[in-house]
Each structure stands twice: as structure tokens, then as C-alpha cells.
Amino acid sequence: MTHWIDPILVVVLLLNFVTLGASHLRTVIRAVATQGVLLGVMMLFAHSSITLRLCGLAGASIILKGIVLPRMLSYAMREVSIRREIEPHIGFIASLLLGAIGTGLAVVFGRTLPLAQEHLALLLVPASLATAWTGFLVLATRLKAISQVLGYLILENGIFIFGLLLLEAMPFLVEMGVLLDLFVGIFVMGIIIHHISREFSSVNTQILSALKEEP
Amino acid sequence: MIFALMLVPLLTSGVAYAVPSNRWRPWLLPAGSLAHLVLVGYALWGPPLSELSGWLMLDPLGKLVLGLISVVFFLCSTYAPGYLALRSERSNRFFCACLLAALSMMTLVTVSHHLGLMWVAMEATTLACAPLLYFNHNPRSLEATWKYLLVGSVGIALALFGSFFLAYSSLHAAFVLLLVGYGTKMGLAPMHTWKPDAYGEAPGMVGALLAGGVTSCAFLAVLRFYQICHAAGEAEFAREFLIFMGLFSMAVAAVFMVRQRDFKRMLAYSSVEHMGILVLGIGIGGLATFGALLHLIANGLTKGVKFLSAANIHRAYDSKSTEDVTGAIRRLPLSGSLFLAGFLAITGSPPGGPFLSEFTILNGAVSNGEFVVAGLYLLLLATVFIGMGATVLKVVQGLPSEQASVTDFHDGFVTGAPILMFAGLVVMLGVYIPPPLETLLRDAVQFLEAHP
Numbered sequence: 132m133t134h135w136i137d138p139i140l141v142v143v144l145l146l147n148f149v150t151l152g153a154s155h156l157r158t159v160i161r162a163v164a165t166q167g168v169l170l171g172v173m174m175l176f177a178h179s180s181i182t183l184r185l186c187g188l189a190g191a192s193i194i195l196k197g198i199v200l201p202r203m204l205s206y207a208m209r210e211v212s213i214r215r216e217i218e219p220h221i222g223f224i225a226s227l228l229l230g231a232i233g234t235g236l237a238v239v240f241g242r243t244l245p246l247a248q249e250h251l252a253l254l255l256v257p258a259s260l261a262t263a264w265t266g267f268l269v270l271a272t273r274l275k276a277i278s279q280v281l282g283y284l285i286l287e288n289g290i291f292i293f294g295l296l297l298l299e300a301m302p303f304l305v306e307m308g309v310l311l312d313l314f315v316g317i318f319v320m321g322i323i324i325h326h327i328s329r330e331f332s333s334v335n336t337q338i339l340s341a342l343k344e345e346p
Numbered sequence: 347m348i349f350a351l352m353l354v355p356l357l358t359s360g361v362a363y364a365v366p367s368n369r370w371r372p373w374l375l376p377a378g379s380l381a382h383l384v385l386v387g388y389a390l391w392g393p394p395l396s397e398l399s400g401w402l403m404l405d406p407l408g409k410l411v412l413g414l415i416s417v418v419f420f421l422c423s424t425y426a427p428g429y430l431a432l433r434s435e436r437s438n439r440f441f442c443a444c445l446l447a448a449l450s451m452m453t454l455v456t457v458s459h460h461l462g463l464m465w466v467a468m469e470a471t472t473l474a475c476a477p478l479l480y481f482n483h484n485p486r487s488l489e490a491t492w493k494y495l496l497v498g499s500v501g502i503a504l505a506l507f508g509s510f511f512l513a514y515s516s517l518h519a520a521f522v523l524l525l526v527g528y529g530t531k532m533g534l535a536p537m538h539t540w541k542p543d544a545y546g547e548a549p550g551m552v553g554a555l556l557a558g559g560v561t562s563c564a565f566l567a568v569l570r571f572y573q574i575c576h577a578a579g580e581a582e583f584a585r586e587f588l589i590f591m592g593l594f595s596m597a598v599a600a601v602f603m604v605r606q607r608d609f610k611r612m613l614a615y616s617s618v619e620h621m622g623i624l625v626l627g628i629g630i631g632g633l634a635t636f637g638a639l640l641h642l643i644a645n646g647l648t649k650g651v652k653f654l655s656a657a658n659i660h661r662a663y664d665s666k667s668t669e670d671v672t673g674a675i676r677r678l679p680l681s682g683s684l685f686l687a688g689f690l691a692i693t694g695s696p697p698g699g700p701f702l703s704e705f706t707i708l709n710g711a712v713s714n715g716e717f718v719v720a721g722l723y724l725l726l727l728a729t730v731f732i733g734m735g736a737t738v739l740k741v742v743q744g745l746p747s748e749q750a751s752v753t754d755f756h757d758g759f760v761t762g763a764p765i766l767m768f769a770g771l772v773v774m775l776g777v778y779i780p781p782p783l784e785t786l787l788r789d790a791v792q793f794l795e796a797h798p
Contacts, residue, residue: 244514244516244519263507267500276492279496283496283500283503286503287503290503290506290507290510293510293511294510296510296514297510297513300513301462302460304463305460305462305463305465306462308462308466309465309466311466312469312473315470315473316469316473316495316499319473319476319477319495320499323480323488323491323492323495326480326488327488327492330485330488331485336492339488339489339492339493340489341486341489342486342489342490342493342543342546342547344542344602344611
């Protein structure tokens with residue numbers, strides 16, 4: 132079933148560019164949610180045999196990344212009435228370009244890693260690195276607190292793709308723990324965003340600049 | 347037994363969340379942590395422990411860190427009821443529950459014998475600490491919490507990436523990612539940016555716990571990966587990297603400590619410096635490994651003295667800038683003197699514990715023939731001493747400023763005794779290492795550098 136993996140990964144990579152180029156937060160949330168669902172589905176294909184444990188994990192990650200977290204973020208978005216990312220540090224075109232360069236480099240670097248024979252032909256490693264890079268770009272260049280949380284989610288998705296290589300090595304408990312941490316993490320960030328918007332009546336993280344070294 | 351170590355604080359946390367009385371709830375902190383301390387005492391010197399077919403195991407390194415966090419947490423928790431009584435206007439429900447949950451998760455870090463599980467526990471510790479930073483509920487603490495959450499989560503995400511790389515046996519890339527990831531949690535430069543903000547805005551006892559407990563857990567994670575590199579015959583690569591990171595952290599801390607006007611931020615840079623010393627000691631190896639592990643204990647305890655006395659001074663003056671705070675020794679004779687004594691101890695003056703450990707690391711560097719490293723190490727220690735000294739002396743000396751009378755806070759038993767206990771332990775470490783502790787340290791060194 133591994134011949135399904137590469138097409139899915141190509142869609143995941145395209146979604147990276149959607150998150151880099153879109154200014155509407157709703158679009159970005161949808162793209163990240165779709166990515167999460169695709170990755171969950173891919174988990175089933177990455178394996179020779181489908182076990183109950185695998186289904187449980189895939190189901191949990193699809194529900195969490197495809198439904199629960201996007202709902203929470205949409206709720207936070209409505210709560211603080213923010214719809215778009217207006218002026219990121221690096222413009223949309225420039226960040227698309229950077230994303231493309233990063234994806235290219237990821238493909239080059241992915242070839243240098245000593246991979247197991249059955250993973251060599253797949254796009255898993257380049258896709259993982261490219262997605263993590265996209266996550267970093269979004270985290271570093273966007274101003275709105277919600278965008279930064281989305282960047283963190285994209286970064287997690289990238290790491291998740293790499294984790295698919297190791298599905299047999301990672302115990303069930305640990306995978307579940309990672310998902311739980313992700314959920315609690317986004318939950319806590321959501322609460323803090325709520326407090327930020329109440330305190331400053333804005334969720335631009337540029338206003339968070341009171342703490343610095345005095346000259 | 348291992349489960350009991352984690353469940354006792356976790357259950358106490360649940361109870362703390364359920365207790366309705368704001369006045370009585372803080373007393374659960376010393377109660378829960380005393381029970382934890384007793385169990386830890388039994389675990390350290392009792393029979394070897396292992397659960398879940400070796401997933402949870404208490405090895406010598408874990409024992410050392412577990413013992414440290416349990417002691418630091420207990421002493422901080424004896425400070426908590428007095429402190430929270432002064433803050434009775436604010437609900438401490440989340441504060442108490444999250445503190446105990448953090449203790450439980452830190453315990454899990456020390457006993458995890460699976461890298462993935464350790465990662466989960468470390469991330470959970472980060473999340474449990476975030477509400478603690480936000481205790482003051484003002485814009486500044488909000489900003490600090492946001493930065494801590496975001497920087498910490500991204501750092502720890504990199505550590506997960508590194509763990510995956512390691513499982514895929516790409517050792518060099520894995521070590522770099524892991525050191526960056528867990529180094530962020532430790533607060534090594536240049537990933538330390540969350541630290542001054544977080545320590546500056548958090549209540550003093552949370553600062554003490556972060557600087558003495560959470561960062562020590564992150565250091566344990568670094569040690570575990572160093573151990574893997576060592577066993578794989580790649581120690582040379584890891585060492586060079588650790589030495590560089592150590593010296594760089596010390597240098598960054600030294601630069602920012604000179605002319606620092608905010609004494610709580612100064613403590614954060616001091617923590618960056620000491621995390622640097624820890625990885626530097628491990629990087630040098632040999633005798634310095636023993637020094638680094640001893641420094642882990644000495645630093646954790648001395649940070650208790652510094653942060654808690656700084657918290658008292660902050661409370662009395664309602665300011666943490668040296669422009670407002672002068673004459674602390676007259677205004678608060680006990681806290682002021684302990685703040686000064688803590689400064690002398692942490693910068694390596696005898697007879698404090700850090701003197702012994704920092705000297706052992708120097709000794710290790712010289713006997714390994716690393717003269718350049720030893721020279722830089724001494725130079726940076728001296729710079730930090732001068733920079734930190736200027737700020738500390740401004741705070742404690744002179745006549746109390748006008749700002750000194752804005753509150754009627756005074757040294758009392760509940761806010762003074764925990765600091766005295768910390769100070770007692772620090773001095774004891776400097777003049778006498780109890781044989782059981784020495785056995786623990788020697789076992790840990792042997793375990794760290796063992797060849798399979």
C-alpha cells in the first residue's frame with residue numbers, strides 16, 4: 132500500500148504553500164487541519180499490516196488534528212475577532228519563495244541521510260524536513276498569536292511525518308503521550324491568547340515587547 | 347514504588363484543586379512534598395527499582411536529579427504558605443495544583459528509561475509550569491508566559507525531532523538537535539531568551555523551582571544523550587560541542603550581567619551561566635564530570651537562597667530595579683544578608699558548595715591539559731563576579747530608599763526559615779559532602795562514562 136504515500140505527501144507539501152501564502156486565518160486553519168487528517172490516513176498506509184493499535188493511533192490523531200484543534204483555534208479566532216494576518220515580518224510572496232527554497236534543500240539533504248532500504252524511494256524525509264521548515268517560517272514571520280500557534284502545529288506535523296519511519300519502534304503509550312501533550316499545549320496557548328486579547332485588546336505579538344534589556 | 351513517587355504529588359495536586367479554602371490549600375504543598383521527600387529517601391537508598399519491564403527505572407543519574415528536585419521542591423513548598431498568605435487577594439487554586447503536577451512530571455522525567463517517554467514528561471513539565479509564571483496576572487507576566495510557552499514548545503519539538511533522528515541512528519544530527527532542544531529548556535545561550543523574562547516576572551519560589559528543578563531535569567536529558575554518544579564511541583564530537591555551548595553561555599551571561607539593573611533578571615542570567623558551567627564540566631570530562639554533577643546539586647540549592655531572598659526584597663520594596671532598591675540589609679536584615687551571602691556562594695566564594703564544584707571543574711580542565719578552556723572559564727567567572735557584585739551591592743548597601751517604606755513587609759519565620767535551610771545545605775556542601783551523597787555522585791559518574 133506504500134504507493135499511496137508519495138501522492139499524499141505531495142498534497143501535504145502543497146498545503147505547506149497554502150499556509151505560507153494565505154492571509155485569511157480561516158484558510159490556514161483549514162489547510163493545517165487537512166494536513167493533520169492526511170497524515171493520520173497515511174499512518175495506515177505506511178504499514179504492511181493494519182492492527183487495532185494502529186487504527187487507534189490513526190483515529191486519535193485524525194480526531195485531534197483534524198477536528199478538535201482546528202475547532203479550538205476557530206473558536207479562539209472568533210473570540211478575539213481576528214480574521215486575517217495583515218502585515219507579516221516577511222511578505223507572503225517572499226515567504227512562499229523561502230518555503231520553495233527550503234523544500235528544495237530538504238530534498239537534497241534527505242538524500243544524504245542513511246535511510247533504511249524500504250524508505251529510500253519515498254518522499255517521507257524530505258517532506259518531513261520541508262514541513263518543519265514551513266512551520267518555522269510561519270512561527271517566525273507572523274505577528275498574530277494564533278498564526279504562531281498554527282506554525283507550531285505545522286512544525287509538529289513535520290515531526291510526525293518523520294515519526295512514521297519509526298512507527299514500529301515507538302510504543303503506543305509514547306505516541307499517545309505526544310498527542311496528549313500536543314492537545315494540552317494548544318489548549319494552554321489558547322487560554323493565554325484569550326488573556327492576551329483581554330489584557331491588550333489585540334493579539335498582535337508585537338505589543339508583547341515590554342520585557343527587554345534596558346539600554 | 348516508582349508509581350507511588352509520581353502518584354503522591356499528582357493526587358495531592360488533584361486534592362489541591364478540589365479544596366475550596368484559599369487559606370488552607372497552600373498547606374497541601376509542604377504536606378505533599380514531604381511525603382514525596384520521604385518516598386525519595388527510601389527510593390535512593392532502598393533496593394533498586396524498576397517497573398513496566400524496564401521503562402521506568404531509577405538509575406544513578408536519575409537518583410541524583412530526583413534527590414535534588416525533591417529537596418528543592420520541599421524547601422520551596424515550606425516557603426509557599428507564608429508567601430501565598432501575603433497574596434490572599436488572589437486564588438491560588440491553579441498555582442498549587444500546577445506546582446504539584448510539575449513535581450509529579452519532573453519525577454517522571456528522572457525515572458523514564460525511554461527517550462520518547464522522557465520527552466513526553468519534559469513537555470508536560472513545561473505545560474505545568476506555564477500557569478505558574480502567569481500567577482501575577484499582569485501584562486508583563488502574560489508576555490513572559492507567552493514567550494516561555496512558545497520558545498519552550500518549539501525547543502522541545504526540536505528535541506523530539508532529535509529523538510527520532512537518534513532512533514534512526516543518525517547520531518551527529520541527533521545530538522545537535524537534542525542539545526538545541528533540551529538546551530532551550532535548560533536555558534543555554536543562545537536559546538536562553540525566555541529565561542530573563544520568565545524569571546523576572548515569576549514569583550520567586552517559581553524561579554527557584556525552575557532554576558533548580560526543571561532546568562536540572564533538562565540537564566539530565568542532555569546527560570542521557572551524552573551517555574549514548576559516549577557508549578557509541580562518539581564522545582569526542584559531543585564534548586567539543588558541549589564545551590563550546592558551555593563557554594558561549596557563560597560569555598553571554600557575563601555580557602548581560604554587567605550593569606544589569608533588574609536584580610531578578612540578573613538571577614536569570616546567573617542561571618544561564620551555571621547551566622553553561624554544567625555542560626562545560628561534562629564536556630571537559632575526567633575529574634570535571636564529578637565537578638559538574640556536584641555543581642548540579644550545589645547550583646540547585648544556591649538558587650533557592652538567591653531566588654527566595656530576592657523574592658522577599660521584591661515584596662518589601664515592590665520594585666526589582668536597583669534604582670529603587672537600596673539598603674536592603676537595613677530594611678530586611680535577614681533576607682538582605684542572605685541575598686549577599688547567596689551571591690558570594692553562587693559566584694564561587696568559599697565556603698559555599700559552588701566553590702568546591704567550580705574548583706573541581708577547573709582542576710579537571712587543567713589536569714586534562716585544556717589550558718585555553720581553563721583560562722576562559724576563569725576569565726568569565728571573574729567577569730560574572732564583578733558584574734553581579736555591582737548589582738547585588740547596590741541592592742544591599744546604603745540607606746533604604748524612599749521606596750523601602752511602600753509596604754510593611756518584614757522578615758518573618760515563614761519567609762525566612764526556608765532560605766536559612768537552603769543556605770545551611772549550601773554551606774554544608776562546601777565543607778563536607780556526606781558519604782551517602784558522595785556514593786551517589788561516584789555511582790552517577792561511573793554510570794555516565796560506562797562502556798557497555
